[in-house]
Amino acid sequence: MNIVLLGIQGSGKGTLVQDLSNHLDFSLVSVGALLREEIATGSELGKLIKSKTDKGELVDIKIVIETVNKKLSQNRKPIVIFDGFPRSKEQADELDKICNVDLAIYLDLKKEDAIKRIMNRLTCSKCGNITTRVKCPDLICPICNGKLTVRSDDTPEAVNKRFEQYELETYPLIKRYKERGVLVEIDASKTPDEVLKAVMKVIK
Ligand SMILES: [Zn+2]
Structure with missing residues (x-):
């Protein structure tokens, strides 16, 4: 079973993947992580990817497909979840x-709610712990006492820009999978537990 995860930043894709791994055995194809891994190996391909991402350019689709294929050729499990891929019509093709895409799960969240979530998110500058402004209003990490900060690319302007890009690229994908009858829309404004339950129901 091949599952595509769709959702705006802040819709809780990362949390869902994490929660699913406690209940389900699957291969995760996270293109962002794969590209970072390839860069870390220092290979020629990794250097090429780095030169692109350093300039803020999109990584060539051939390279993306190559890393996806590489991942899929390594002990692929019966369930494969694609996160952050496809991003565009070209990638979906x-x-x-x-x-075969058997299921496309769309974590539906209003833009305003996603922005609220992203703005609420804090990262520890010392240990990398991720928490929220609501839980830690004093901006001190509960694990290491380090300083909690907002990610530098999480300004309202940057978030808005990413959302515009997202809508442009991903809405056609939602339409595509809907027309094929494989799209399931999940209300992502619910708690992580409720979202997990709803998704598990669809997968089983
Ligand atoms: Zn910390």
């Missing part, structure tokens, strides 16, 4: 060549 490529994915169709590799495998």
